Amino acid sequence: MSERILVAVAWPYANGSAHIGHIAGTYLPADIFARYHRMKGNDVLMVSGSDAHGTPVTISAEERGVTPEDVFSQYQAEFLDDWKRLGITFDLFTTTHTDNHTRVAQDMFLRLHEKGYIYKDAMVQPFCLTDNRYLADRYVEGTCPHCKHGGARGDQCDNCGRTLDPKDLIDLVCKICGNPPEFRETEHFFLRLSVFEEQLLEWVRKQDHWRSNVRNFTIGFLEGGLHDRAITRDISWGVPVPLEGYEGKRLYVWFEAVVGYLSASIEWAESSGNADAWKDYWQGDCRAYYFMGKDNIPFHTIIWPAMLLGYEGLNLPYDVPANEYLNLEGFKLSTSRNWAVWVPDYLDRYDPDPLRYVLSANLPETSDSDFSWREYVRRNNDELVATFGNLVHRVLSMVNRNFDGKVPDPGELDDVSRELLDEAQARLDTVGTEIEAVRLRQGLSAGMGLAQAANRYLDQKAPWKAVKEDKADAARTLWVSLAVINCLKTALCPYLPFSSDKIHLMLGLEGSTQDAGWNWDRNQLAPGQPVEKPTPLFVKLDEELIEAEAQRISG
Template structure:
């Protein structure tokens, strides 16, 4: 997996939380590994971004024009979109930025904002005309709409939002700004302008692939992922949907020869104790702090079980404790503990011969196979909550099977029957070890070792 950390190229507001944002080591402690952990500040990324710009420019999909841009007389500079704030003209949200409204997800132009203010000084910016380069998004409107309508495997919220966005009409967007940081324009005479972040940030997926291939001594190894029909999945929050279903695909179409996204499984918002997550207000579960106190698997499990796949959801510590105790411990953990304990106590930790399976045991194994296949299908379709629910349903069925067969009693009067029950239960546990691995990697590895 290629991981691109969020950009941090200066902010109007700095928070004390910045020092405890997760790094690659902390994410690995959470069970997330990387083939490459990089940023969009590398020379490689700049080179790839300039290559994309040049190709689009040569093919007529980038052109020069003038635009008005907010200028702060107090700061004596043009303001990047993140430095202006106002009321969204579409949903009346009063915290919209100059490039996007986080409430309704629509992309914006600073001049669209109502009551615009400078986030640095609080003053009212003025608009001044300046020359910039524009991406000709309008040239891809029909092609993108035809493509998106065929993506029946996309989540309904992503597909419907994108279709509505495209049917509303695409407008060309400026892709440069009068700023001092960022990727330079690869044309003479524009040394004081840079590629704007919303344009070159998404190129990081491609540049990271190229960097990975170069680091591994196989500089062409990125091509099968981008040129040969591989499936690319883009995971993000709903506020980033248009950048990955409209803008990035348009850039890829304009460049030519590169794979479009296969799926964009964007989530709705996850709130914390009924309130919107906010790093600036320190309203978040900080990963370093959590990992110093608790095991990673319960957090992975609770978030997966409550993913906002189709609507907003809420994380609470009360629910965290309940799911850990009632589901991970009482359902799954208890199943593993009592089965392996009985095997150890009554069969010297050696899995006994089951003999010919009775109807109940055979039915449970058939259910395990069905759940195994079902979980695989759910994972491939990025229906993660259903994948987890399927596995936990199998654990519940296995517990009912044990209650019915009562091997703790049978071991005293019919050891062969107890052997069959425990062999069947261990087989189901072995299945669960695999289907739950994406959610509980550390617990699954421990169980794998216990099973020999």
């Protein structure tokens, strides 16, 4: 029986290009997971979109002298192009700047307000005398009071992951002019988070399938005590507070952005022609997986679940497989210092699957990992070209050269051939098990292990020699190798979708690997079935690329 899976993917701020840290941390893991479950025949809905209302968007607009609409529209279009070229398969990638999202976010606010979980109170907020304005979270910077990291924002410290209030920061300054602001009292709406503390703790402690870093961080956060948080701001950009007399205030982005998973599901349902279809993923028997980086953990394991509990009738997250950070050449990725590999720039110059492969092999699932161009070239040349690509190329070449481009008849299989076919099935099962548990690195390792085993089998059987002395033995070897390659393109399809489809067609099969599903019949390639002449799956890279790319990063 098929399962229903919601893949909810963190919303990127639409104020700049995506870099490989975003891909490794969030979008590639979500896509691998969604592709697998679709191949399994499960009912998958994968949604996300651009966060158009975050203060990074308004800051960028002010710096450029354009409107926030100009900024988020530019990057929304760029993100959609990135996903298409990189093979990230959203069912819907929308924005928070839609009438639908405004309606759903305001409904969440009103429902929680009516039930007493949102209340008005006075608070002090930084006010810049120079710019004559209240300063929202990212318009102020200072030193984190917890880890003493400089450059912490008014909402969160990226270094230690703690959520903050502007008044907590040490040596607070206005991001616009650099002057210290003063604090003034203003009225805002607060989410009564404190009432959910025990309920959330009881729930989180039962989530034994969560990654230890996510579960431990969340429990520690909750045991430290939950405090009510303001959910409105004195700004003009964003979702208006839906109460009379508060037209000048907007919903704080951390409150309205997480509602985006729900609003995107509703938008998808309406566009699909069945306006109630979203309910299957939010009120029915469905497992919801939230993919993001570790800086977003508290928003998705504490704040969003609290909102869902208060609203009632909507499913809580099943899993929050948040990743740690990906570094670049040993240093933390930095957009301000341009220390990044930008996705559009990469895709203009290289193929998508090698990046998907290298990032998948080094996903920061339980600890920070590092991307280097030296490792990129090594993995591309040694693992993709020499191991996987060469296996496919030499098997298909021998079939075309010695068996008229048709699948040979294997005859009676020997023990070593049967053992390899059994291993192929076992490894396909293992890849599936690992992906289901969101252990994606281990899943890829199991799949590539089959390519290595097939190469050892070929070297042992040496069909290029046997074809001259015992053509029946060479036919057996090549038939088994073709069957294993057919298994490999399925096992690696969630990771390498473009290459898997190339193999699918070269094997003379119709449609796509994705459509063929997560199954393998060792006898699918019948004797006499024509196969195509092979074309290279991957391109060997010159090591001079390493120095050239290092210079591009450093400017």
